[in-house]
Amino acid sequence: MSDHNARKISLSILREWEESSKFIDSIIDKKFRSNDLGHLDKSYTQNIVLGVIRNLSLLDHFVEKLRNSKMSSETRRVLYIGIYQILLMRTPDHAAVNETVNLANGKSRGMVNAILRRCVREKENLLEEKEDMDPADKFSIPDHIYARWEKQLGKETSMDVAENSNIPAKLMIRSNELLGGLSDEDLTEIDATRIDQFKGFYEVKKLPLKAIADGRCYVQDPSTSIAPYLLNPDSNHTVLDACASPGGKTAILSSIMSNEGKIIASDIEGPRSERLLKNLKRLGVKNTEILSGDLRETKDALENENVRFDRILVDAPCSNSGVFRRRADAKWRLMPNYTNELIDLQLELLSAVIPLMKKGGKLVYSTCSIDAEENTGVISKIIETHTHLEKLDEVQLIPNDINDGAYAALLG
Template sequence: MNPRQSCVLALLEWEKGKYFSDEILHTSLEKNPMQPLDRAFFMETFFGVLRNLSRLDFLIGQLREGRIDPQTRAVLRLGLYQIFHMRTAPHAAVNESVALGGRARGLVNAILRRALREKEALESDLLAASSAVRTSHPEFLIARWEEVFGPEATRILCEWNNEPADVHVRANGLRVTVGELLRSSTSAMPSPVHPLAIKVEHIPPSWIAMGLCYVQDPSTLLSCDLLAPQPGETVLDACAAPGGKTTYLAQLMHDQGRIIACDLYDSRVARLRENLKRLGVTIARAIRHDCMQAGPPLDPDSFDRILVDAPCSNTGVIRRRVDVRWRLTEEDFIRMPAQQLALLRRTATLLKPGGTLVYSTCSLEPEENDLLVEKVCAAIPSLRFVESRRALPFVDRIDGAFAAKFVREK
């Protein structure tokens, strides 16, 4: 199966609404392993189409009136993405798409050839379209962000979300220094955002195999630095998989002390354990456990520090999770804060008096961040708010993140 066929099948699977794009990609590559160039083309087209859905559907609407079946629409999206967003040779974009068109081959051929003839006019139409079409974001998200951050910041944020994400790694201080990693790769450069973060074009396979680094955006380190666990302490990572924060907590503790790392699903706990082993972490115990439920090993008053990296809307990481924008609804910003507050009520009881709890999200939304801190202060009097930190893509040029530090009153 060639990468274009794989892309169309992946797009059709995504349309069912059951799985996110990263899960679909992983499953597709497991079933149909590809050579590096084919794999890169598949990933570029699959994620690129999802990033630009509104733009591509606008173009289809300009070129064809009436209903189009899902498979033909997927083929057209793929062809138009190559014509308007890639350097694919025009004849290849058309011919390879036509080959995937099945009974609609003639229609696909006519629409894509017309798109080539009218490309300049269609690009002008895109420039004149609404911001939701131009930036390929839902109107309600744009409206929310403009109200909170202003039109200019929202424009920059939408542009940021549509760019391929940079690759950063964190040097695993349990096995190597930042300097040693930088000296071992000509494509690596230090990040100005965090002393342990390294930006790379290509990750040397040995870095992964030997557990010398963990792939993560510098924004994910913010909450761990705010928690500041110390060697010898007992720490809970309440929503731990796949382990980026857990392994960094162990690094901050010099692999001395005790970490309980929880997640809900066996598959995620298995991945967490693999990462703990790969990075040489010995103090963390990974368990499948719902932190909303009582019972050992999550006993009351038993942890010096707790990290609650709560499930959230992910609006700060749309650049990486390209389809999040299409899955979110207004109701999510009512439902998620209620769940986040409930999780904090529960985990607060596990904290020792005088202990520290850090709540974190990768959301940009006030309801999940500052407004939730206000709710915590009102609803959980045992927790005293200390400070918060955040990263904003349109300011810091890294993923969005928020972290709030609380101390349990003695």
């Protein structure tokens, strides 16, 4: 397949994303399954699509600067693709201009051609201007989100978070000791660098596809390990892993427990539970049962059967503000006051499972958010309403060169 067709598919993906409420990952997956794309074409398409979405407000700024006049949404999307290639992807200028112009319809081709050629002429000035922009604009973080970061994290940390949130994530894997883990030969072949701060994690230059298929490793960010290790269950414990899909944290719990004891891993019925079951089977997890359904409803059956847990992990749905670099479209879904409904859900989930905890048991609440209201704020509220609990420990990770953002608090 030619680069032109890859650009054409990129345009159709961006069009569907803007015109629907679908997640970008699901649109990309559907397009890849319906088109015969090789590995390089998939990478090229994904680079363009996710690059445009990551830098959407920056690209919009450049479009307005280069041609401040009305244009159709389709023409604007074509320009995003072209300007991204010229300024941020560093595609050869002639290819970026000519192939992108070919994406435009007849009436807009002249305008697209003129704007992109001006972009090439003014490239150095535009890139210099970018370096002097405010962080929210430079790294395409919605103003209301960046304002929250500055208030909660301070100016300097917010700038670092914005930059790290706009850079594609590095390839990270976890060696799965349940099935023997990665061999020295594997590690050499994939040019792996051990992440000393996180047990079993490596940064790699390429994915060890056979080891992944065999279950000897799992593609997973190091930040996902803080909650299981904070919970630290014994091998004879009964553990509830709420909101467990896709299963990365469940597998770490199983490893900590030496595949002994018992884990009930719960998630909503359908694709999430199916994916959870498939991953745990591939990773050699044998001490786990899958409970499909909304725990706010299924917990009654557990309570009636007098099922109680030594340890509970609630990895709650959240804003994803710590993983924007992995979920490029997440930031564009968060409206002002986005935490309100999320906090209600997080408190509901915690309140549903706390009665299932044994006397003397412990619970970890975790998110992939860096927003204080979803993290320490939720913990403060749950302790107010469940006075027998106290916060024993907590960990907050900020997105950096090694790990995504994440939060975990231990209650007992």
